[in-house]
Amino acid sequence: MLTTATQLSGRTLFFYILCAAYALVSSLALVSSPLRPPSSSISLTNTHTLQSADSIVRALVFGLHKLVFLLRPKVLVLVLLDLPGLLFFSTYTLLVLFWAEIYHQARSLPTDKLKIVYISINGALYFIQICIWIYLWIDDNTVVIFIGKIFIAVVSFMAALGFLLYGGRLFIMLKHFPIESRGRRKKLHEVGSVTAICFTCFLIRCVMGFLSAFDSDASLDVFYHPLLDLIYYLVVEVLPSALVLYILRKLSPRRISAQYHPIQ
Template sequence: MVGDWWQDINDSTQWQDGVFYTLCAAYALVSAVALVRVSASPHPRLSLSYKNVARSLPSDKLRVFYISVNAAMYFIQVCIWVYLWIDDNSVVELIGKIFIAVLSILAALSFLVYGGRLFFMLKRFPIESKGRRKKLHEVGSVTAICFTCFLIRCFVVLLSAFDADASLDVLDHPVLNFIYYMLVEILPSALVLYILRKLPPKRISAQYHPIC
């Protein structure tokens, strides 16, 4: 009975459409909130903390390295997508999933390492430092959320690469896909936006100089 119920949902056009439109609405809502937040304050408070605390780290070429690595990763991913669009090759599809899984675990480890370093650097600040407790909460929470969601993504993508029943195709597994994308993308993004909901007020003063 359970198997029949589950298969009926997977084969249901109504469920497929419902999950698809619900995910679209959720992504649109999170994106709209993020856009409003960025438009209201082009210099979010947490990024300022990262910049200030990370001044002691060797970061002369960090931005160039970051942009180059991201451009290379996106280029490789687009090439895989184009190849699969031209020729639906199972081997290339497997390689593409493994590639995404590797990127996910690297991203998770990066958040864990650098977020952890920043957390402990903040923790060593004097106890009377203004906003120290709040910054610790923000950095710790964002690090934990990002590490967890990328780790889940890595596990699920690897599972789908070697188990056809765990496919991430929205049209084949609407409920599983709803749970997956809510856990690894929508809810983490919403939580991060909530944690960083209080932006610093804009100050216009001759004594004020923006931190870059």
């Protein structure tokens, strides 16, 4: 009895730590957004908004975990656990969109289809995930749960690939700007740091997603593996979010300076 009580107490503590951590990230996102220059990209402004929304949902889920895990049907619990992950994907792929727009503008490439691609990809992902939830509502099938875990892993891989592709391209492009370009060194640091952070966190999410699908001991079920989840969410969401918010807190507007000529 004492051991069980201790385990429950430790589990509750872990969940409340995550609740507090996400609440802090949400507050940072809300505070950071008004501090941005008025001419900042809408994509970056929306990134802060989505980041705050995602963190609020996570904070509520972990803060009210005793009620959340009692919800029936079970698919409702999965919705509350998986939806923030999709919001996290949408949040940071907005940053990829922002970088893609910069890169295409500097290369004199069309940018009008980038937002369409972003909306299409996100729309398709949410549609597929909703279909999985609906099927689980009708039939709580372990095979579909397995497919859902693989789906989340694939989504994370896509995000990691996006950061590697456009973060890497933008970093290389910035290195070719004239050495006297204002803020060049700072932008190199920002793009390089954010690319490394986001690529790493999404790659970890991808690997852990696949592991949890094939190995029950690596399951990310927050009820049965609270310590694993504490470490997991701190490493792949809380810490990366806080670092990115800090790095981008004074990011200059998207408009490229007149001295930056398109790279031929």
